[in-house]
Amino acid sequence: MNRRSFRDIHGILLLDKPLGLSSNQALQAARRLVGAAKGGHTGSLDPLATGLLPLCFGEATKIAGWLLGSRKAYEAEVKLGVTTTTADLEGEVVETRPVPGLDDATVEAALAPLRGLITQVPPAYSAIKQDGVPLYIRARRGEAVDVPSRQVEVYRLDVLERAGDTLRLHVECGSGTYVRSLAVDLGAALGCGAHLTGLRRLWVEPFMAPAMVTLDELHAAAEAGPDPLDACLLPTEAGLAHIPRVELDAAQTRVLGFGQPVPLGATATPGRCGVWGDDQRLMALGEVGTDGVLRVLRGFNLPPP
Structure with missing residues (x-):
């Protein structure tokens, strides 16, 4: 594929960062291979360190900062x-x-x-x-x-x-x-x-048993075409796997789509959550208050599944 052409691609790459590269150098190398228009990493590793460096592309970059605080x-x-x-x-x-x-x-x-x-x-x-x-x-x-x-x-x-x-x-x-x-x-x-x-x-966290991808493996996937390359990526929602999932009905989906808080009721569990619409599309990283109201922390603009 032409590594100079970038595309709208959304997801998370669990990169096995090689020795000698800074986190930003590793990110830019992976971003060029993936062809992602936008990318970010979730916490630096020193050049002399190796191992898991989660990279976020497209809409997944909206949770990169939040994942910085992970264990x-x-x-x-x-x-x-x-x-x-x-x-x-x-x-x-x-x-x-x-x-x-x-x-x-x-x-x-x-x-x-x-x-x-x-x-x-x-x-x-x-x-x-x-x-x-x-x-x-x-x-x-x-x-x-x-x-x-x-x-x-x-x-x-x-x-x-x-x-x-x-x-x-x-x-x-x-x-x-x-x-x-x-x-x-x-x-x-x-x-x-x-x-x-x-x-x-x-x-x-939440990638506790990561199937890491090396830059060499990513290069080979890029040579094979977009499908093998995209198979290296996890969906954006994989970064929210360790927090509760809230699924909205059609009416609640419309309310949240307008950027408005959504009352879930007194039985809703307070705290951060992933929010899915009635079309099973990830809509937001949200937070339920002690008042049972769901509010958006970061909204996503992902294509339908």
């Missing part, structure tokens, strides 16, 4: 005894220290305070912006970077393997958590320092 899981490799400027392999070595003799109990004692609701200082080399400028740009200029701490949630942090001075960890965390900072804090707790040497994102 995520990673497999991380941490090297003890060495700290770097970036807290990962990209940076220059700052300090090398001997690693003390470790046993399972010592490692677990260092990991325990890093679980649950914790206060974390993100890396100075991060995409967090201050006065509109990413911190990593300030850090590369040699400017003093004062990184504010933030509260994040770590649901799971377990050792999968311990081999010499290297730990392989399973991490499940909420939005805004930096695994690089977990590595730094773990190294500090063990008294020897540490940095991240490998990171792979395993899943992002």
